[in-house]
Amino acid sequence: xxxxLPGFRDFYPEPLPANEPWSCDLxxxxxxxxxxxxxxxxxxxxxxxPLEPLELYTNxxxxxxxxxxxxxxxxGDRAVSMRPEMTPTVARMVATAERAYKxxxxxxxxxxxxxxxKQQKGRLREHFQLNCDIFGESDAGADAxxxxxxxxxxxxxGLTHEDFVIRLSSRQAWQRFFAxxxxxPARAYEFYQVVDKLxxxxxxVSAEKLAPLGVKLEEVQAFITxxxxxxxxxxxxxxxxxxxxxxxxxxxxGVIRGLAYxxxxxxxxxxxxxxxxxxxxGGRYDQLVKQVSxxxxxxPALGFGMGDVVLAELLKxxxxxxxxTGTVDAxxxxxxxxxxxxxxxxxxxxxxxxxxxxYSLTPAKGDKQFKRALELGATRTVRLERGADGxxxxxxxxxxxxxxxxxxxxxxxxxxAG
Amino acid sequence: xxxxLPGFRDFYPEPLPANEPWSCDLxxxxxxxxxxxxxxxxxxxxxxxPLEPLELYTNxxxxxxxxxxxxxxxxGDRAVSMRPEMTPTVARMVATAERAYKxxxxxxxxxxxxxxxKQQKGRLREHFQLNCDIFGESDAGADAxxxxxxxxxxxxxGLTHEDFVIRLSSRQAWQRFFAxxxxxPARAYEFYQVVDKLxxxxxxVSAEKLAPLGVKLEEVQAFITxxxxxxxxxxxxxxxxxxxxxxxxxxxxGVIRGLAYxxxxxxxxxxxxxxxxxxxxGGRYDQLVKQVSxxxxxxPALGFGMGDVVLAELLKxxxxxxxxTGTVDAxxxxxxxxxxxxxxxxxxxxxxxxxxxxYSLTPAKGDKQFKRALELGATRTVRLERGADGxxxxxxxxxxxxxxxxxxxxxxxxxxAG
Numbered sequence: 001x002x003x004x005l006p007g008f009r010d011f012y013p014e015p016l017p018a019n020e021p022w023s024c025d026l027x028x029x030x031x032x033x034x035x036x037x038x039x040x041x042x043x044x045x046x047x048x049x050p051l052e053p054l055e056l057y058t059n060x061x062x063x064x065x066x067x068x069x070x071x072x073x074x075x076g077d078r079a080v081s082m083r084p085e086m087t088p089t090v091a092r093m094v095a096t097a098e099r100a101y102k103x104x105x106x107x108x109x110x111x112x113x114x115x116x117x118k119q120q121k122g123r124l125r126e127h128f129q130l131n132c133d134i135f136g137e138s139d140a141g142a143d144a145x146x147x148x149x150x151x152x153x154x155x156x157x158g159l160t161h162e163d164f165v166i167r168l169s170s171r172q173a174w175q176r177f178f179a180x181x182x183x184x185p186a187r188a189y190e191f192y193q194v195v196d197k198l199x200x201x202x203x204x205v206s207a208e209k210l211a212p213l214g215v216k217l218e219e220v221q222a223f224i225t226x227x228x229x230x231x232x233x234x235x236x237x238x239x240x241x242x243x244x245x246x247x248x249x250x251x252x253x254g255v256i257r258g259l260a261y262x263x264x265x266x267x268x269x270x271x272x273x274x275x276x277x278x279x280x281x282g283g284r285y286d287q288l289v290k291q292v293s294x295x296x297x298x299x300p301a302l303g304f305g306m307g308d309v310v311l312a313e314l315l316k317x318x319x320x321x322x323x324x325t326g327t328v329d330a331x332x333x334x335x336x337x338x339x340x341x342x343x344x345x346x347x348x349x350x351x352x353x354x355x356x357x358x359y360s361l362t363p364a365k366g367d368k369q370f371k372r373a374l375e376l377g378a379t380r381t382v383r384l385e386r387g388a389d390g391x392x393x394x395x396x397x398x399x400x401x402x403x404x405x406x407x408x409x410x411x412x413x414x415x416x417a418g
Numbered sequence: 419x420x421x422x423l424p425g426f427r428d429f430y431p432e433p434l435p436a437n438e439p440w441s442c443d444l445x446x447x448x449x450x451x452x453x454x455x456x457x458x459x460x461x462x463x464x465x466x467x468p469l470e471p472l473e474l475y476t477n478x479x480x481x482x483x484x485x486x487x488x489x490x491x492x493x494g495d496r497a498v499s500m501r502p503e504m505t506p507t508v509a510r511m512v513a514t515a516e517r518a519y520k521x522x523x524x525x526x527x528x529x530x531x532x533x534x535x536k537q538q539k540g541r542l543r544e545h546f547q548l549n550c551d552i553f554g555e556s557d558a559g560a561d562a563x564x565x566x567x568x569x570x571x572x573x574x575x576g577l578t579h580e581d582f583v584i585r586l587s588s589r590q591a592w593q594r595f596f597a598x599x600x601x602x603p604a605r606a607y608e609f610y611q612v613v614d615k616l617x618x619x620x621x622x623v624s625a626e627k628l629a630p631l632g633v634k635l636e637e638v639q640a641f642i643t644x645x646x647x648x649x650x651x652x653x654x655x656x657x658x659x660x661x662x663x664x665x666x667x668x669x670x671x672g673v674i675r676g677l678a679y680x681x682x683x684x685x686x687x688x689x690x691x692x693x694x695x696x697x698x699x700g701g702r703y704d705q706l707v708k709q710v711s712x713x714x715x716x717x718p719a720l721g722f723g724m725g726d727v728v729l730a731e732l733l734k735x736x737x738x739x740x741x742x743t744g745t746v747d748a749x750x751x752x753x754x755x756x757x758x759x760x761x762x763x764x765x766x767x768x769x770x771x772x773x774x775x776x777y778s779l780t781p782a783k784g785d786k787q788f789k790r791a792l793e794l795g796a797t798r799t800v801r802l803e804r805g806a807d808g809x810x811x812x813x814x815x816x817x818x819x820x821x822x823x824x825x826x827x828x829x830x831x832x833x834x835a836g
Contacts, residue, residue: 001513001711002471005498010511013462013525017518024463040769042746042776042794044431045442049544050468050530051488051500053420070469072490075534080423082469082500093428095419100435102793104779107431112468116493126467134779141779152769242759243766293419328460341660348661351458351570358460361522361552361559375520376460 007117007125014324025324026315027128030308031110033156034130038108041149043132046107048089050114054079056088059292070114070125082114086131086305087261087285088292094135094301095293103136103299106145124309130280133303135289140232142302143265143284144239150269150280150304151240151248157311158320164279167252168237168267171283173230174256177223181215195220195256227251236265261285265302271314279314280306326377329355330396330416333373333383335366342392343384346412350382353413373399382412425535425543432742443742444733445546448726449528451574452548456526459567461550464525466507468532472497474506477710488532488543500532504549504723505679505703506710512553512719513711521554521717524563542727548698551721553707558650560720561683561702562657568687568698568722569658569666575729576738582697585670586655586685589701591648592674595641599633613638613674645669654683679703683720689732697732698724744795747773748814748834751791751801753784760810761802764830768800771831792817800830 004010011024035045054071071081083089086109094105109131117123132149134142147166154164171192178191194209198220207217229237229251240246249267257266264284271279282304290298315321330350334343343359350357358376360369373381381397394409396416407415422428429442453463472489489499501507504527512523527549535541550567552560565584572582589610596609612627616638625635647655647669658664667685675684682702689697700722708716733739748768752761761777768775776794778787791799799815812830815822825833 001510001714002473002477004467004510005469005471005492005496006494008467008469010467010514011463011465012511012515013464015518017515020515020518024465027465028463039745040772040774042774044745045429045446046431047429047442047445049422049426049428051423051426051532051544053423055420059420067493070492074423074488075485076424076537078423089428092419092422093430096428097430097435097438100433100438102790114469119494126469137779139780145779148766238759239762242762244763245766296419327457327462341656344657344660345662348566348663354458356458356460361555361563362557372520 005125006119007123009124009126022312023324026312026321027308029322029324030157030311030315031128034108034110034153034306037149037153037156038130038132041106041145041152043106043108043149046090046093046109047111048083048086048093048109050083050112051080052083052089054081056092056292057081057084068115068117070116083111084113084115086111086113086129087133087288087303090131090133090303091289091292091301094299095289095297098135098297098299104142105135105299106133107135108132128308130306131303132282133301135299135301138286138300140235140265141239142300143232144236146282146302146304147236147249147267148240148243148245150267150282150306151245153306154269154279157315159314159318161247162272163314163318164248164269164271166249166267166269167255168233168249168265169251169253169255170230170233170265171256171262172232172264173253176230177220178213178215181219183214187213189260191215192256193258195254196258198224199254224252224254227253232265255281257281257283261288261291263287267304269306275317276310276314279310280304326379327356328358328373328376328378330357330380330382330412331369331373331376331378332357332359333366333369333381334360334363335369335383336386337363339384339386339392342409346382346384346394346409349410349413350416353417355413355416380416384409423543424537425541427542427544440730441742444730444739445726447740447742448575448729448733449546452526452528452571452724455567455571455574456548456550459524459563459570461524461526461567464508464511464527465529466501466504466511466527468501468530469498470501470507472499474510474710475499475502486533486535488534501529502531502533504529504531504547505551505706505721508549508551508721509707509710509719512717513707513715516553516715516717522560523553523717524551525553526550546726548724549721550700551719553717553719556704556718558653558683559657561650562654564700564720564722565654565667565685566658566661566663568685568700568724569663571724572687572697575733577732577736579665580690581732581736582666582687582689584667584685584687585673586651586667586683587669587671587673588648588651588683589674589680590650590682591671594648595638596631596633599637601632605631607678609633610674611676613672614676616642617672642670642672645671650683675699675701679706679709681705685722687724693735694728694732697728698722744797745774746776746791746794746796748775748798748800748830749787749791749794749796750775750777751784751787751799752777752781753787753801754804755781757802757804757810760827764800764802764812764827767828767831768834771835773831773834798834802827 009022011022014025069081262283263286266283268278269280284302286300383395397404427440429440432443487499680701681704684701686696687698702720704718801813812827
């Protein structure tokens with residue numbers, strides 16, 4: 001039997017089979033909280049194609065990104081790629097249609113993204129990502145709004161300030177640092193990449209890379225250790241404090257983000273214990289819409305992305321995954337087959353009243369049906385019974401309290417609602 | 419600027435820009451009703467990878483399907499394809515994990531599917547599809563349950579029996595028809611394909627194709643015109659009638675479905691006026707799990723798929739698309755910048771109470787902020803005001819009734835809930 005591709009996931013309903021760790025219920029729980037929080041912040045949902053012209057990515061990130069893409073030539077001989085990130089797509093969409101929308105544009109999306117990562121244990125080649133962006137506002141008030149949203153998305157999943165922290169940094173601060181040391185502006189991104197790799201690389205290697213850029217490693221380390229809030233970051237922190245969210249952020253210039261297109265604030269969300277990779281990351285990218293649209297539109301922008309993989313692991317470790325059983329409101333037991341038609345009527349009645357109702361599709365022994373109701377974690381059973389005088393009544397049994405009541409078959413949904 | 423690929427869609431938030439007909443709000447409305455109805459029927463959600471080994475499709479449908487696939491060799495030189503349908507994936511998933519689940523397994527999914535269709539106006543190369551399947555039950559009671567679900571999914575979107583009908587047919591009935599005329603069992607699928615194309619092809623062409631199969635066109639036409647319910651279909655109709663859903667189906671042997679793997683009941687949902695292509699289609703495929711799993715698992719199965727494209731068009735024409743404005747519960751007006759911090763506190767208070775709250779990220783004139791609240795279709799505005807004695811109060815204005823009330827800043831969320 002042909003198996004699924006390496007690095008791709010099947011999402012099963014709970015209870016999960018052995019060796020299948022990805023729960024569709026947990027995924028939908030996460031998606032629900034993502035959507036609900038974005039809605040509270042006045043963000044609107046959009047989506048784009050999972051397959052895009054290859055040049056959408058090579059224009060932005062250079063040809064070397066191709067090694068990590070699921071790219072190919074389609075049957076019309078177009079160079080195409082499965083999307084590795086959402087920002088180029090949303091920049092294109094905004095550039096196309098920005099005149100139809102009042103600014104600032106506050107949008108979110110939940111795309112599945114694809115990267116041909118080098119194969120390692122647990123290394124995936126697809127993930128889902130919450131993408132939230134604000135277009136058309138250059139003020140730090142937008143920076144604070146997007147960081148507040150990030151914080152509240154994590155809180156909506158049950159995480160507290162003991163679980164995570166937002167490390168806040170600034171490309172501008174690093175730009176000024178580099179300029180003050182006579183750094184060549186054309187090599188600024190090269191410098192940022194060394195800073196980005198600092199935590200993962202041996203000091204000698206970093207020092208060697210910094211030397212030709214005219215920067216000493218000790219100066220970089222001292223700047224990070226101090227992490228004194230520059231004015232643009234202090235404004236964001238004050239804004240967050242006014243919301244009561246100041247305790248969720250700290251200035252940390254050790255964060256600089258790898259991507260080339262950031263121009264202002266950058267930030268990452270981390271678990272406080274440092275057990276996981278970044279939970280989310282983002283920043284301001286004021287030039288990207290102009291670049292992607294080849295000058296057709298020019299809007300300041302910022303946003304963040306939060307993947308589902310690290311997040312799901314963190315929720316599991318922190319015991320913040322809810323139970324997904326007990327989704328059935330009523331199991332209708334059919335023990336007398338002459339009452340099957342009438343029982344189907346009750347099933348339909350319950351479902352039309354918005355209840356999740358289930359029943360045995362075929363004749364089965366009463367105790368087997370009851371056992372199934374328990375396995376499903378059903379809230380109650382309903383059973384039609386024919387009395388001595390031939391009239392049919394419905395017995396509703398609460399499986400928790402074991403309370404029983406009898407109602408007319410046409411009154412079952414009402415009796416449950418009451 | 420590189421445009422999106424032909425046949426792919428961007429989904430924008432409403433109000434939609436010119437020339438961008440695909441609403442993300444409508445899509446999410448449809449997805450919501452799909453999920454909600456499946457839940458009422460006790461179906462559980464799953465998902466699989468959008469990229470699969472190519473052989474998953476060629477094994478089932480033969481090599482000719484490749485012309486319609488987005489297939490390629492990945493960087494590990496695997497022959498892969500973006501999924502053109504969900505059934506092979508779910509058959510693989512069920513075969514892998516069926517022992518972990520009680521039967522019948524009732525599952526649904528909302529995959530995006532991809533086909534390299536010949537390019538025509540309005541012809542898409544991707545769509546979303548509700549897939550609902552039951553595994554492990556061969557009884558006609560499962561057939562009725564899946565058809566009932568299909569009916570109620572359409573009803574949940576506001577469609578009535580005046581809008582749509584389910585055309586019910588049977589591969590077995592056609593098999594018996596073919597056998598009774600001495601048809602070669604090995605050529606049965608060839609015969610089904612002629613029947614499938616009957617409505618779209620000139621009679622002479624159909625007659626010519628039928629002749630070598632030993633069947634007369636007139637006999638086929640007479641069988642379809644009569645469409646007398648065979649016993650297996652009558653059982654399904656009786657079951658649906660017991661639920662009060664009998665009026666939504668009719669027997670119509672003109673439906674036979676193109677795919678090779680159907681073995682029993684087949685059905686399609688059509689708009690009554692016949693303006694659109696099929697809204698949904700499905701049937702029983704008792705051999706597919708065995709085939710896909712190479713004998714590892716063997717479960718009877720049936721299901722249906724419902725695409726989002728025809729459905730969205732139908733909802734628009736029938737005026738069943740709800741309004742998607744007015745998603746903001748409160749706009750907080752900040753007219754006095756010395757009250758911005760306190761106003762941000764009110765915004766946060768509202769959002770933490772589950773309300774969608776918005777505000778101007780930067781200083782703006784009061785009338786401009788108010789106008790924006792109206793454009794957003796907000797339910798109310800909230801404005802902090804400093805009284806003569808220096809105390810700050812919140813004025814809540816209902817934008818519909820124009821009613822105003824004053825409360826303490828810390829009481830805004832409570833006042834709105836009350």
